Amino acid sequence: MKLILLNKPFxxxxxxxxxxxRETLAxxxxxxxxxPAGRLDADSEGLILLTDDGKLQNRISHPDHKQAKTYLVQVEGTATSEKLKNLSEPLNLGDFVTQACIAKHIHPPNWIWERHPPIRDRANIPTSWLCIILSEGKNRQVRRMTAAVGLPTLRLIRSGIGxxxxxxxxxxxxEWQEVDLPAT
Structure with a gap:
């Protein structure tokens, strides 16, 4: 049984x-x-887990197992405490209501790579970096959440799974790396 970590490029x-x-994982x-155990949109970057074991794939990606997923998100605008509070609470996105999550303002991470192509830059509009941790992962959920509170996503990096x-x-x-499976 294999478990592989891959940093999926933009x-x-x-x-x-x-x-x-477009390029693919192949x-x-x-x-x-x-x-892959789960997905990331083409315009998102970061960690995906891959495996050759169907049961492990299900344990990682199925919503019933509530694997925490951590996203680093660069947004357009200033992340006020009110906007962060709205992101953290259940948020009605029209077709579903999100579960409560963790959303906090962070300093720009110093360990991440430059994106190619770079994000759009508007000199008059500030950007903020957020860390959002959720245990669900509906289609384009993080982007829809930030847009709903007035902070459109400029860059989305999944930095952690479980x-x-x-x-x-x-x-x-x-780049990718095969890792040992955690003891169960």
Whole structure:
């Protein structure tokens, strides 16, 4: 049984099958019968876990198991205490209400890489960095949450899943590492 940590680069599709215009996971990792446990949108970066074991894949990605996922989010605007409070509480996004989560303002992380291409830069509009930790992960949820409180996402990096993080397993975009499975 394998567990692989991959730092998915920006604009890479979270799939192994070919894509007509973008790179996929197959451009970075060539281990037969290995599949992602969860997804990241093409315009998001960061940690994905891959495994060759279906039960482990389910344990990592299924919402019933409530794996905490940590996101570092650069947003447009100033993250006021009111906006952070709104992000932390259940938030009605129209088609669903989010669960409560942790949302806090952080200093720009000094260990992350430059993004290519860089985010758009507007001299008159400040940006803020947030750390958002949630145990659900609906389609484009973090982006929708930040937009709903008036802080559009400029850059989204998943830095952790459960007990694994890019801070403790430093990987540059496109790099991967096989790790030992945690004792169960």
């Amino acid at each position: 604009n890479v599709m979270c799939q192994f099958s070919p894509h007509p215009t 451009d970075y990792i060539d281990i037969p019968n290995t599949y 007990g694994f993080s890019l801070e403790s397993h430093p990987l540059m975009p496109g």
